[in-house]
Amino acid sequence: MAKLLLIEDDAATAEEVLGDLRGRGHEVAWAATGPEGATAARTGSWNAIILDRMLPGLDGLTLLRDLRGAGDRTPALVLSALGDVDERIHGLRAGGDDYLGKPFVLAELAARIEALLRRPTDTRETVLRVGTLELDLISGTGRRGLRDLDLLPRELKLLEYLMRRPGQVVTRAMMFEEVWNYRFTPKSNLIDVHVGRLRRKLEVGGEPILIHNVRGEGFTLTPDV
Amino acid sequence: MSRLTRSFAFRWALGIALWSTLLSLVLFAFVYWQTAAFLQDELSQVLRHEVRYAASDPSKVGARIETWVSEDLHSVHFAGLFSPDGRKLAGNLDARPQALPLDGEVHRIGTQVAIAGRRLHEDLWSAGIALSDGSIVVVAHDTDEIDRAQATVIRALGLALGPTLAFSILGGVLLAGRAKRRLASTEAAVARVMHGDLRQRLPVGTAGDEFDRLAQNVNGMLDEIERLVEEVRGVGDAVAHDLRTPLTRLRLRLERGREQARDIDELREAVDQGLVWIDQTLEMVTAVLRIGEIEHGRRCAAFGPVDLGVVVSEAAELFEPLAEEKGIVLALDVEGTMPVIEGDCSLIFEAVSNLLDNAIKFTPMNGQVRVGLGRRGDLSVVSVEDTGPGIPTAEREQVFRRFYRAERARQTQGNGLGLGLVAAIAKLHGFSLAVTEGSGGGCRMEILCPATHPR
Numbered sequence: 001m002a003k004l005l006l007i008e009d010d011a012a013t014a015e016e017v018l019g020d021l022r023g024r025g026h027e028v029a030w031a032a033t034g035p036e037g038a039t040a041a042r043t044g045s046w047n048a049i050i051l052d053r054m055l056p057g058l059d060g061l062t063l064l065r066d067l068r069g070a071g072d073r074t075p076a077l078v079l080s081a082l083g084d085v086d087e088r089i090h091g092l093r094a095g096g097d098d099y100l101g102k103p104f105v106l107a108e109l110a111a112r113i114e115a116l117l118r119r120p121t122d123t124r125e126t127v128l129r130v131g132t133l134e135l136d137l138i139s140g141t142g143r144r145g146l147r148d149l150d151l152l153p154r155e156l157k158l159l160e161y162l163m164r165r166p167g168q169v170v171t172r173a174m175m176f177e178e179v180w181n182y183r184f185t186p187k188s189n190l191i192d193v194h195v196g197r198l199r200r201k202l203e204v205g206g207e208p209i210l211i212h213n214v215r216g217e218g219f220t221l222t223p224d225v
Numbered sequence: 226m227s228r229l230t231r232s233f234a235f236r237w238a239l240g241i242a243l244w245s246t247l248l249s250l251v252l253f254a255f256v257y258w259q260t261a262a263f264l265q266d267e268l269s270q271v272l273r274h275e276v277r278y279a280a281s282d283p284s285k286v287g288a289r290i291e292t293w294v295s296e297d298l299h300s301v302h303f304a305g306l307f308s309p310d311g312r313k314l315a316g317n318l319d320a321r322p323q324a325l326p327l328d329g330e331v332h333r334i335g336t337q338v339a340i341a342g343r344r345l346h347e348d349l350w351s352a353g354i355a356l357s358d359g360s361i362v363v364v365a366h367d368t369d370e371i372d373r374a375q376a377t378v379i380r381a382l383g384l385a386l387g388p389t390l391a392f393s394i395l396g397g398v399l400l401a402g403r404a405k406r407r408l409a410s411t412e413a414a415v416a417r418v419m420h421g422d423l424r425q426r427l428p429v430g431t432a433g434d435e436f437d438r439l440a441q442n443v444n445g446m447l448d449e450i451e452r453l454v455e456e457v458r459g460v461g462d463a464v465a466h467d468l469r470t471p472l473t474r475l476r477l478r479l480e481r482g483r484e485q486a487r488d489i490d491e492l493r494e495a496v497d498q499g500l501v502w503i504d505q506t507l508e509m510v511t512a513v514l515r516i517g518e519i520e521h522g523r524r525c526a527a528f529g530p531v532d533l534g535v536v537v538s539e540a541a542e543l544f545e546p547l548a549e550e551k552g553i554v555l556a557l558d559v560e561g562t563m564p565v566i567e568g569d570c571s572l573i574f575e576a577v578s579n580l581l582d583n584a585i586k587f588t589p590m591n592g593q594v595r596v597g598l599g600r601r602g603d604l605s606v607v608s609v610e611d612t613g614p615g616i617p618t619a620e621r622e623q624v625f626r627r628f629y630r631a632e633r634a635r636q637t638q639g640n641g642l643g644l645g646l647v648a649a650i651a652k653l654h655g656f657s658l659a660v661t662e663g664s665g666g667g668c669r670m671e672i673l674c675p676a677t678h679p680r
Contacts, residue, residue, distance in 0.1 A: 103507050154542060180543065184575045185508070193546040216497070 007037030034058025131223030241397030309359030
């Protein structure tokens with residue numbers, strides 16, 4: 001349950017986003033123009049702000065830059081119809097914490113908002129534990145219970161990413177961006193194949209399932225105990 | 226009228242006429258000047274000679290000037306011998322022309338003469354000399370003859386000027402008309418192009434002159450424009466066509482779900498299927514837009530040094546599980562030290578991924594896909610080779626065109642945009658692409674990257 005501000009000029013898009021996020025239990029306010037959004041962002045207290053790149057009256061990036069200039073560090077996600085990488089870079093440079101190109105899937109937005117809300121994860125930890133799963137980042141070894149896991153470097157990174165977000169839905173695009181560090185939507189069922197391979201190493205012979213496929217959204221790692 | 230004066234043909238005709246008239250005038254003036262000078266010179270010599278001859282022997286002066294006068298049949302010779310006190314001693318001049326200097330040179334002098342008993346005022350070319358005893362001898366010649374000759378030349382000039390002008394104008398009109406006819410056909414062709422007929426071409430003559438070369442260049446330009454327009458039209462048609470199919474399916478599925486679903490799960494199933502089709506459709510639209518963005522070179526902010534070895538290895542690693550699932554061996558062969566190139570790492574990764582995705586898609590079970598990175602001269606060569614059906618030579622040129630799907634690829638899933646994206650990314654980076662036959666009979670795709678980026 002978080003307090004969110006949506007600054008988006010297209011009423012139909014706003015309605016869907018509001019409906020979806022409220023359905024997920026968030027409290028969401030909506031501003032339709034740049035100036036309105038700027039006022040709301042300054043006066044209210046928000047857990048996260050979702051803002052469109054192009055807004056009537058005041059450009060979304062200018063708004064964000066002003067906000068950051070005033071010392072406001074509220075997590076912000078920039079939405080844009082301009083999906084290209086340059087735009088993304090501009091969005092992040094202006095102080096955005098994440099960037100999502102239109103058209104987007106509601107589940108993708110929700111998952112990214114969730115990720116923003118749960119930050120900061122303590123990145124100084126060197127041993128991660130989720131249920132019976134244990135990952136030593138220094139030695140690069142993983143164990144489930146007493147069983148040693150034989151993991152490839154990329155599988156280690158993937159598992160680390162999931163273990164830092166237990167119980168949280170992460171989308172394929174998020175994994176691809178964070179684990180592989182490339183920014184485009186991978187085709188086929190590439191990510192699924194990688195997750196599937198990891199699962200076969202984690203869940204051997206009737207062990208309880210750790211990585212769940214959330215239909216239409218992504219994957220989530222849940223503790224087994 | 227203003228259209229006529231603005232016409233370059235009219236101005237040409239006028240210009241040519243004026244120029245040739247001017248040339249004629251100069252020529253005539255020269256002829257006139259030369260003729261007059263020649264006649265004048267001739268006469269002066271005769272007169273100078275005569276007066277000296279007459280004066281050379283004082284005892285025969287009278288007889289000699291009488292001979293000069295009598296030689297003349299047309300009453301144009303005049304002469305006189307005058308005593309020092311001005312009395313006429315011989316000749317047909319009544320009085321000594323007072324204005325005539327006695328230097329033996331020829332001067333034009335007006336004086337009174339008697340011709341056929343009548344006294345007339347005449348202009349004479351005259352030369353006079355004073356003898357030692359103080360008497361004066363004058364020899365003269367009428368000016369009319371030379372004046373007439375000069376008048377004749379001027380008349381000839383006047384008479385010839387009309388026809389010269391007429392012929393010049395005619396020549397100008399003919400020349401300009403020829404150019405204008407050529408221009409008119411070109412103009413007509415351009416007008417048809419402007420009205421949307423891009424198949425129209427400018428007429429090219431056989432002379433190979435500047436005009437023909439210009440027409441050839443314009444035609445080349447039109448070829449390129451036509452090709453681009455065709456491509457845009459093709460893309461538009463292909464997008465519309467590829468959108469209609471999933472949208473039709475979607476509509477039918479939703480309609481059927483709405484009518485026939487007996488419970489919420491069945492309805493959800495219909496909606497889920499619909500969402501899948503919508504995602505595919507959006508994916509295609511996004512791909513088209515991305516190709517557009519990349520082609521317009523609007524993304525260079527992410528350019529930086531790229532280690533092709535890392536990109537190729539990571540792409541291979543990304544696809545390895547997928548290949549394994551299909552029982553395909555994915556072999557990686559990367560040369561040790563490769564030059565670092567300038568580019569957008571993410572885009573190059575995407576291009577290599579697309580090639581790999583295709584290779585795995587078209588390679589049958591238990592086949593092999595080889596990813597390589599090597600050097601060929603100054604070029605770094607990224608290659609992806611499969612043991613699939615390969616691409617017929619005739620189709621190799623076309624595979625990088627948007628929406629092109631080889632006949633054999635029709636059955637597999639895809640939107641025909643993958644290689645179009647690869648082509649756009651290659652173009653942005655100044656890379657070139659090559660399609661050849663792989664050693665295993667399949668297809669070999671190469672991205673050829675120059676060592677130093679031309680940017």
